[in-house]
Amino acid sequence: MVSLLVNGKKKDVTLDPSTPLLWVLRDHLGLIGTKFGCGIAQCGACTVHVDGVARRSCVTPVSEVADKSITTIEGLSADGSHPVQRAWAELDVVQCGYCQSGQIMSAAALLAATPNPSDADIDTALNGNICRCGTYQRVRAAVHRAAKLNKVD
Amino acid sequence: MEILPNLSRRDFIKTSALVAGGLVIAFVVPGVRRFALAAPPAANKLPAPNAFLRVGNDGVITVLLAHSEMGQGVWTALPMLIAEELDADWSKIKVEHAPASTLYAHTAYGMQMTGGSSSTWSEFDRYRQIGALARTLLVQAAAQRFGVDAAACRTENGKVIAGAQHASYGELAELAATLPVPENVTLKNPKDWKIIGKPTKRLDTPEKITGRAQFGIDVQFPGLLTAVVARAPVFGAKVKAFDARKANLVPGVVNVVQVPSGVAVIAEHFWAAKLGRDALQIEWEQPANAPVDSVTLREQYHKLAETPGTAAAQTGDAISALKTASKILDVEYAVPYLAHAPMEPLNCTVRVSTDKCEIWTGTQFQGMDQQIAAQLTGFKPEQVEIHTTFLGGGFGRRANPAADFVTEAVQVAQAAKAAVKTVWSREDDIHGGYYRPAYLHRARIRMGANGKPVAWHHTIVGQSIVAGTVLEGMLVKNGIDATSVEGVADSPYIKSVADHRVDLHSPKNSVPVLWWRSVGHSHTAFVMETLIDELAHVAGKDPVAYRRDFLKKHPRHLGVLNLVAKKSGWGTSLPAGRARGVAVHESFGSFVAEVAEVSVEKGQIRVHRVVCAIDCGVAVNPETIVAQMESGIAFGLSAGLFSALHFKDGRVQEANFNDYRVLRLNEMPKVEVHIVASSAKSGGVGEVGVPPIAPAVANAVAALTGKRLRELPLTLPS
Numbered sequence: 001m002v003s004l005l006v007n008g009k010k011k012d013v014t015l016d017p018s019t020p021l022l023w024v025l026r027d028h029l030g031l032i033g034t035k036f037g038c039g040i041a042q043c044g045a046c047t048v049h050v051d052g053v054a055r056r057s058c059v060t061p062v063s064e065v066a067d068k069s070i071t072t073i074e075g076l077s078a079d080g081s082h083p084v085q086r087a088w089a090e091l092d093v094v095q096c097g098y099c100q101s102g103q104i105m106s107a108a109a110l111l112a113a114t115p116n117p118s119d120a121d122i123d124t125a126l127n128g129n130i131c132r133c134g135t136y137q138r139v140r141a142a143v144h145r146a147a148k149l150n151k152v153d
Numbered sequence: 154m155e156i157l158p159n160l161s162r163r164d165f166i167k168t169s170a171l172v173a174g175g176l177v178i179a180f181v182v183p184g185v186r187r188f189a190l191a192a193p194p195a196a197n198k199l200p201a202p203n204a205f206l207r208v209g210n211d212g213v214i215t216v217l218l219a220h221s222e223m224g225q226g227v228w229t230a231l232p233m234l235i236a237e238e239l240d241a242d243w244s245k246i247k248v249e250h251a252p253a254s255t256l257y258a259h260t261a262y263g264m265q266m267t268g269g270s271s272s273t274w275s276e277f278d279r280y281r282q283i284g285a286l287a288r289t290l291l292v293q294a295a296a297q298r299f300g301v302d303a304a305a306c307r308t309e310n311g312k313v314i315a316g317a318q319h320a321s322y323g324e325l326a327e328l329a330a331t332l333p334v335p336e337n338v339t340l341k342n343p344k345d346w347k348i349i350g351k352p353t354k355r356l357d358t359p360e361k362i363t364g365r366a367q368f369g370i371d372v373q374f375p376g377l378l379t380a381v382v383a384r385a386p387v388f389g390a391k392v393k394a395f396d397a398r399k400a401n402l403v404p405g406v407v408n409v410v411q412v413p414s415g416v417a418v419i420a421e422h423f424w425a426a427k428l429g430r431d432a433l434q435i436e437w438e439q440p441a442n443a444p445v446d447s448v449t450l451r452e453q454y455h456k457l458a459e460t461p462g463t464a465a466a467q468t469g470d471a472i473s474a475l476k477t478a479s480k481i482l483d484v485e486y487a488v489p490y491l492a493h494a495p496m497e498p499l500n501c502t503v504r505v506s507t508d509k510c511e512i513w514t515g516t517q518f519q520g521m522d523q524q525i526a527a528q529l530t531g532f533k534p535e536q537v538e539i540h541t542t543f544l545g546g547g548f549g550r551r552a553n554p555a556a557d558f559v560t561e562a563v564q565v566a567q568a569a570k571a572a573v574k575t576v577w578s579r580e581d582d583i584h585g586g587y588y589r590p591a592y593l594h595r596a597r598i599r600m601g602a603n604g605k606p607v608a609w610h611h612t613i614v615g616q617s618i619v620a621g622t623v624l625e626g627m628l629v630k631n632g633i634d635a636t637s638v639e640g641v642a643d644s645p646y647i648k649s650v651a652d653h654r655v656d657l658h659s660p661k662n663s664v665p666v667l668w669w670r671s672v673g674h675s676h677t678a679f680v681m682e683t684l685i686d687e688l689a690h691v692a693g694k695d696p697v698a699y700r701r702d703f704l705k706k707h708p709r710h711l712g713v714l715n716l717v718a719k720k721s722g723w724g725t726s727l728p729a730g731r732a733r734g735v736a737v738h739e740s741f742g743s744f745v746a747e748v749a750e751v752s753v754e755k756g757q758i759r760v761h762r763v764v765c766a767i768d769c770g771v772a773v774n775p776e777t778i779v780a781q782m783e784s785g786i787a788f789g790l791s792a793g794l795f796s797a798l799h800f801k802d803g804r805v806q807e808a809n810f811n812d813y814r815v816l817r818l819n820e821m822p823k824v825e826v827h828i829v830a831s832s833a834k835s836g837g838v839g840e841v842g843v844p845p846i847a848p849a850v851a852n853a854v855a856a857l858t859g860k861r862l863r864e865l866p867l868t869l870p871s
Contacts, residue, residue, distance in 0.1 A: 016404065019424050027379070027422035032371040033364015035545075036423075037496050038579040042810040045496060073364035085362045092354050092776060095784060096224030097361030098368060098496040098545030123819040130810060132496050132546050133224045134787020136821035138780075 002066050006031070007075025017063035021055075022046045024062045025072060033073035033101045037130070044129030047102040047109075048072050054109035054125070073101040076108060084108045087146035095133035103129045107143045116147055205251075205283045206235060208291070212311060212323030214239070215247045219257035219265060220272040221517050222250070223495075223544035223551070224784070225839040226777035227272045228357045231280050233774055234273075237348040238284030238340060241322070242311030248356055253519040253539035264520030268552045268668070270741035270837020273773050277835055285338040287329075294329040295320050343771075343832065352776035357543070369515040369542045372502045372574060378407060380565045380575045381426040383433050384415040387803035388586055388663040389440035392416060399432035409433070410568035414557075417565045423576055442663055444803025447591075451487065453660065454593035454614040458485065462612055462656035463632040466642040469652035471597075474608035478599040481608075482691065484684070486596075488676045488865045489797035491589040491669055492813060497545020498582050501562035504572035509536045513574075514559060515544035517552035521623075525556040529563045548788070549668040553587060554622040557665075580808045588798060589669030590616040594641075594680045604692030605702070608652040611641055615676075616666045617659040633657055636668065640677030640740065640844070645707050646685050664800070670788055671843040674740040678844030679793075679851070679865060682736035686852040687861055696735055696852065697723055710737055712829055713746040713766040720827050721748035721764035731761070734852030736845035742836025743769040744829075747786065749822070749849040753857060756869050758794060760822040760850055765842065767826065770833035778838050782826040785842020790822075791815040793847035794866050 004011045006029060013028050020039075025031040025048070034057060037045030041056040048057045049071040076082045080089070084107045094100050103126065110117055110125035117125070122143050131139070207215040216235055222228040232246050251257045257265045260275045288308055295313035296303040298320060306315045311322050343349075360366040385391070395416050397409035405425025410417050418429035461472075475481055501514040503526075510530045516522050519539050527534040544551055551558075562575040577585065592615035601607035617634035619625050628635055633642075634657070641647065642655045669675060689699035697718045704710040714737045718724075721733065730752050737746035750762040765782045772778055795814035799806045807813040851862050860869065 016424075023422060023424040027424070030373065031364075032367075032373070035368075035496070036370065036498065036576075038810050040579075040809055040811065043496070043579075077363075080359055080363045088362045089354075089358050092358065092780065094224075094355065094358055094361040095226070095780060096222075096496065096544060096546045097357065097366050098543075100361050101364045104362060126818045128817075130496065130815060130817060132494060132548070132788065132791075132815065134784040134790075134816065134821070135780075136787060136816075136818040137783055137824055139818065140821075 002062050004062070004066065004070060005068065006070045007072060013062070015062070018061045020058050021048070021060040021062050021065055021070070022057040025057060031072050031074050035098055035101055037099065037102070042130070043099070044106060045099050045102040047105040047129065049105060049109055052109065052112055054106050073105060076104065082108060083149035084111065084142070084146040086149055087142040091138050091142045091145060093135050093138040093142050095135055099129060099131045103131065103139055107139070107146065110143065111147055111150060115150060117143060205280070206287055208287060208322050208326040208329070210323050210326055212242070212245050212321050213247055214241050214245050214322070215249060217249050217251040219251050219259070219276065221267040221515070221541055221544055221547070222357060223267065223515070223517065223547035225272070225781060226355060226774060227267070229353055229355050230273050230774045230777055231276055232356065233348050233353060234277060234280035235284035237346055238281045239288045240308035240310065241284070243348070245311055246356065250541035253523040253537065254535070258520065266520055266552060267517040267547070268549065270839045270841060273838065274742065274835040281340050282338060285340055286335065289335045289338050290329040290332050291322055291325045293332050294325040298325070298328065349771070349773050350775070353774050354776060367542050368497050368545045369502065369513060370497055370500045370545070370576060372513040372542065374572070376572055377502065378419050378421060378569070378571050378573050379423045379426050380417045380419045380569070380573045381423070381430045381578065382412065382415050382417045382561060382565065382575060382581070383430050383435055384581065384585065385437055387437070387439065387444060388665065389442065390437040393436045393438040395436065396434040399434070400429040403429040403432060408569050408571070410565065412561060412564040412568055414561045414564075417568065417575070419565070419569050419571070419573055427578070440663060445662055445664055445800040446802065447799045450591065450662070450800070451593070454591070455485065457614045457658045457660060458593055458595040458612045462614075462658040464654060465633045465638040465657050466647070466653065466655040471608050471610040471652040471654040474652040475597050475599055475610055478608065480600070482596070482598045482600070482687070484596055484863060486594040486680045486863045488592050488679065489799070490591045490664065491792055491796055492583050492798060493546070493548040493550035493669055494582060494813060494815065495544070495546025495548055495550055498579055499550070499558040499577040499585070500574060501558050502572070502574040503562045503566035505530055505563070505566050509538055510563065511538045511540070512559065512563070513540045513542060514562070515542050515547070515551060516559065517544070517547045517549070518554075518556065521554055522556045522559040525560055526563050529560065529567070548670040549672070550587060553667060554619070554624050557587065579810065583798070583808055583813050584805050586665035587667035588664065589675060590618060590666040592676045594676070596680070596684055598684070598688065600688065600691060604694060606650050606688060609647055609650045610654050610656070611647065612656040612658070613638055613641060614658040614660065616661065616664070618666050618668055618672075620659060620661065634659055636673045638677070639673040640738065641681060644681050645710065646681060646703050649703055670785075671740060671840040674738065674840070674844040675792065678736065678738040678740070679847045682738060682845065682848030683851045683861065683863070686734070686848070686855065690855070695724070700735075700737060709744040709768045710739060713737060713744045713768050716766035716827055716829060717746035717748050717764055720766065720825065723748060732853045732857035734849045734854070734856055736848040736852065738844045740837070740841050740844055742834070743767060743838065743841040745782070745841050745845050747845040747849045749846065749853045751850055751853040751857060753854070753869060756871055758850065758854055758867055758869065760790060760820070762823045763825070763846065763849070765824065765826045766829065767841065768829035768831055769838050769841070770831050770835040772828050772831070773835060775828055778828055779826040781838045782842040783824045785840065786824055786846045787816050787821060789843040789846035790820070790850070792865060793850050794820070797866055
């Protein structure tokens with residue numbers, strides 16, 4: 001059995017401890033907002049926060065994150081009011097939307113560590129998040145916008 | 154005001170009174186009336202939503218989409234068409250995907266589907282008519298209630314108003330549903346549009362930024378199992394024997410079954426299924442045909458291009474005109490196989506019961522999927538219920554005449570005798586076929602004294618994407634697959650040449666191929682727009698000025714070309730180490746020109762800025778059009794700079810995003826989009842941004858380095 005702290009709630013799961021966190025979230029805990037895109041930490045669709053730091057859940061064995069604080073897109077805000085989500089809505093970022101949980105989680109982790117990111121900071125933090133719809137220009141603009149909204153809050 | 158003749162037949166439309174739901178409007182398509190009438194909404198319960206529009210007693214307007222939302226924005230654009238004519242309160246609009254039914258057949262293609270950049274133009278009349286029809290009924294209901302003439306009523310923001318009296322649509326819905334259907338409706342004059350043409354934010358954003366949006370892969374219900382399938386490593390190989398003992402030992406694995414495409418491991422969840430598949434031992438029977446090899450294939454195509462093919466376009470005698478020429482440009486172009494690689498890996502959930510087959514998936518091809526699932530299960534098509542989820546990208550991969558991922562999922566569920574979600578890994582996706590075919594072009598061009606071509610022989614070699622499918626009869630004419638030559642055979646450049654000929658060879662092999670965002674234009678625009686640029690260079694002319702000369706009788710090409718030149722600062726100086734390239738191309742009824750500004754850093758092409766001009770006729774949602782141009786440019790840059798599949802011994806060498814490279818955020822240029830104001834019939838938007846970007850970049854590289862790159866992805870010689 002592995003004990004997890006997901007979005008502030010304690011969860012106990014009985015499974016192979018080498019199971020990637022992604023599948024524990026999706027198939028065992030029903031948190032489907034975190035997405036499967038590549039399985040090898042190349043696309044970022046599965047990004048979650050572990051103790052506030054962005055992490056690719058598809059290559060993170062669940063045993064590694066036992067007793068750590070895990071945040072998924074469902075836990076970022078109760079109602080889509082996180083500054084990153086508000087900026088995303090303002091700039092109409094999403095298209096198909098499949099990669100966006102990962103984009104948003106990467107952006108939120110960046111802003112938590114770097115409140116005023118430069119374009120180069122955004123490149124470094126979000127280069128690992130692939131979007132086949134090509135929303136990158138709006139993602140970049142929305143990260144800057146979220147940094148401003150953060151200050152107002 | 155527009156009177157619509159096809160609404161004059163009363164039996165074309167059917168309204169249904171509903172106890173709980175208010176007004177429902179369904180179009181009964183002529184010829185399928187029997188089916189529509191066979192399934193009337195049951196009283197005292199919400200109907201099967203075989204309708205386009207529901208006006209609830211609570212005032213909520215539910216719009217049913219006959220097309221799938223895959224990022225391109227139909228979730229917003231089609232409701233805008235209804236809301237415009239209905240004078241709806243935009244904040245009360247809700248959207249759902251329609252179920253699979255002939256009611257939702259594509260107005261031009263006759264089958265429920267999303268593709269060909271056609272959703273908005275093909276629904277432009279139908280969805281407006283539905284809005285106008287609902288408005289008419291609501292006004293009549295209000296007139297009755299107020300005791301006034303319908304002509305005394307006006308509508309505004311979800312309300313009918315007559316003098317001091319007013320009522321909301323929700324209050325009027327039940328009465329409206331009991332009224333006789335009008336003989337015809339009139340549509341608004343475009344000058345009165347309040348919603349069409351107004352940049353409008355997406356309606357699917359709230360669920361997509363909170364993780365609530367449901368994609369096919371997210372479908373869950375009690376008892377649902379997950380399968381992963383071990384498929385043939387080489388196209389056409391069949392399972393000879395397999396040993397599932399180790400797979401069955403993996404905790405969570407519940408079953409291992411053979412299906413026509415391979416061996417399916419079925420488990421309680423994905424990870425167990427995946428581990429089970431890793432533990433399978435399978436012996437494959439190799440197919441009789443020679444394994445595909447990229448190097449051999451290229452040589453084969455090169456040789457084929459030296460021989461005459463089937464003529465797709467011909468005027469004069471290009472072959473003779475080129476024989477006597479002393480100096481001709483003789484060049485060869487090549488593009489590779491490409492996977493669509495939508496971010497959501499393919500998946501499909503199937504539950505077969507005694508009286509129906511239920512399918513949950515993100516699909517672009519409900520009409521075909523339903524037919525094929527009916528054949529597989531022995532049910533009637535209407536017993537196959539398709540629940541369309543959001544699509545995590547489509548790009549053509551989810552519109553397969555062979556319905557491959559649906560077929561397999563039905564077969565898995567049947568073999569397992571259980572409800573099963575079949576999920577593909579990224580490697581399965583990259584190896585799974587249905588690629589954009591590799592193509593080779595050869596062009597032989599003789600230039601005249603005036604610097605313009607006087608003879609042009611153009612040969613295209615590549616697999617037909619429709620040969621062997623049910624669409625072959627429709628899309629192959631006189632041996633020519635129109636999708637292989639679109640953008641060349643109808644090119645205004647080639648057509649201006651007195652002696653010209655376009656030849657096609659459609660060789661066959663075992664690699665399954667399919668349309669890929671922008672279809673034939675994904676390679677033909679690259680070839681034509683880099684060729685014309687090279688001819689301008691040969692003629693010593695400016696590339697924009699040279700193109701204008703060919704496009705005098707093509708005002709919409711010319712319009713976007715001139716606009717992009719102006720907005721990009723064409724002809725003005727750039728910092729050292731930068732250059733611009735231009736391309737203009739018509740596809741799917743729209744006209745797009747792009748100017749790319751590039752540099753070369755450490756041998757790598759870097760695109761800094763792209764200016765885009767589009768003329769798509771009436772611009773229904775400019776916000777979506779801008780987003781789709783950004784999207785098409787990014788998608789085209791992936792193929793232009795990075796993506797390629799290679800075959801060795803019949804096996805695809807790439808497997809995932811580490812070696813099948815696509816554009817990343819730091820490689821995204823600054824994109825500026827300009828929309829030409831137009832009242833022409835709407836054209837497509839979803840694909841049309843793709844074709845011009847690769848040639849615009851290649852032309853900029855040529856301007857910067859003097860090197861003409863004739864293969865995609867563009868690679869500078871080291």
